[in-house]
Amino acid sequence: MSCLPPLEQTLTPAQSGEELELDEMWSFVWTRKNKVWLWLALCRRTRQIVAYALGCRGEATCRVLWSRIPASYKISLCYSDFWAAYAQVLPPEQHERSEKRGTTNHIERWNNTLRQRVGRFVRRTLSFSKTDEMHEVAVRLFIHHYNLNRLISLC
Numbered sequence: 001m002s003c004l005p006p007l008e009q010t011l012t013p014a015q016s017g018e019e020l021e022l023d024e025m026w027s028f029v030w031t032r033k034n035k036v037w038l039w040l041a042l043c044r045r046t047r048q049i050v051a052y053a054l055g056c057r058g059e060a061t062c063r064v065l066w067s068r069i070p071a072s073y074k075i076s077l078c079y080s081d082f083w084a085a086y087a088q089v090l091p092p093e094q095h096e097r098s099e100k101r102g103t104t105n106h107i108e109r110w111n112n113t114l115r116q117r118v119g120r121f122v123r124r125t126l127s128f129s130k131t132d133e134m135h136e137v138a139v140r141l142f143i144h145h146y147n148l149n150r151l152i153s154l155c
Contacts, residue, residue, distance in 0.1 A: 004140060004141070004144050005144075007049070007050075007051065007052075007068075007140075007143065007144065007147070008050075008070045010048070010143075010144055010147035010148050010151060011043070011046070011048050011050060011070070011073075011147060011151070012046050012048065012151060012154055013072065014043075014070070014072035014073045014076070015045070018043055018044070018045060018073060018075075018076040018077075019043075019044040019045070019076055019077045019078075019079065020041050020042065020043060020044065020050065020069070020073060020076045020077070020078045020079070021041070021042045021044055021078075021079050021080070021103070021104045021106050021107035022039070022040065022041050022042075022065070022078055022079065022080040022086060022090075022104075022107065023039075023040055023042075023080065023081065023104055023107040023108065023111065024037050024038065024039045024040070024057060024061075024083065025037070025038050025040075025111045025114075025115075026038075026057075027120060027135070029130070029131065029132055029135050030130055030131075035057075036054055036055070036132070036135060037054070037055060037056060037057045037061060038052060038053075038054055038139060039052060039053040039054075039055070039061055039062060039064075039065040040052050040065075040107060040110070040111075041065060041069050041073075041078075042106055042107045042110055043073065043076075044106055046150060046154060047106060047110070047150055048146075048147045048150050048151070049110070049143045049146065049147060050069055050070060050073050051065055051068035051069040051070070051073075052065065052068070052139065052140075052143060053065040053068060054132075054135065054136055054139065057083075057085070058085060059084075059085045059088050059089060061085075062085040062086060062088070062089045063089050065089075066089050066090065075094070076094070077094055077095075077096065078090050078094050078095050078096070079096050079097075079098060079103040079104055080095065080096075080097055080104065081097065081098070081099070081104060082097050113146075114142065117142065118138060118139075118142050120135065120138055
C-alpha cells in the first residue's frame with residue numbers, strides 16, 4: 001500500500017468553482033455485524049474521488065474525510081444528504097444538504113460502480129475482507145486505478 005502515490009497526485013488540479021459531492025456507504029470486514037463505512041468526496045467536474053475515509057458512520061470519520069480533502073478542493077461547495085455528521089463538520093457556508101435526486105447523483109452512481117467492480121462491496125457476496133488493513137488496500141487500489149483512468153480520459 002505504501003508503494004502508491006498520495007491520492008492527491010492522481011487528481012487533476014482544482015479549478016475555481018469546483019463542487020464536491022459527499023456520501024457514505026457501508027461494507028463489512030469478516031462478518032456483516034462488523035460494518036465499516038466508506039466516506040467519499042467526489043469532484044463533480046472530473047468525477048474523481050478527491051478523498052476517502054473508512055470507519056464508523058459518525059462525526060469522527062466525517063472529520064477524517066474533511067481533513068483528507070486537498071486544500072485546493074476544500075474551498076469547494078459541498079453537496080451531501082441529510083446525515084447529521086455532515087452538518088457538524090462541514091462549514092455551513094460551503095455545505096448544501098439535499099435529497100439524493102440531482103445534487104448527489106454522481107457520487108451515488110460512483111457507489112454503484114464500486115459495488116459492481118469490487119466484490120467485497122456487493123451487498124450479498126461471498127467476497128469479503130478478513131482484516132481492516134486488506135479492506136483499506138482494496139479501496140485504495142480501486143480509487144487510485146479509477147482516478148488515474150479518469151485523468152487519462154480528461155487529457
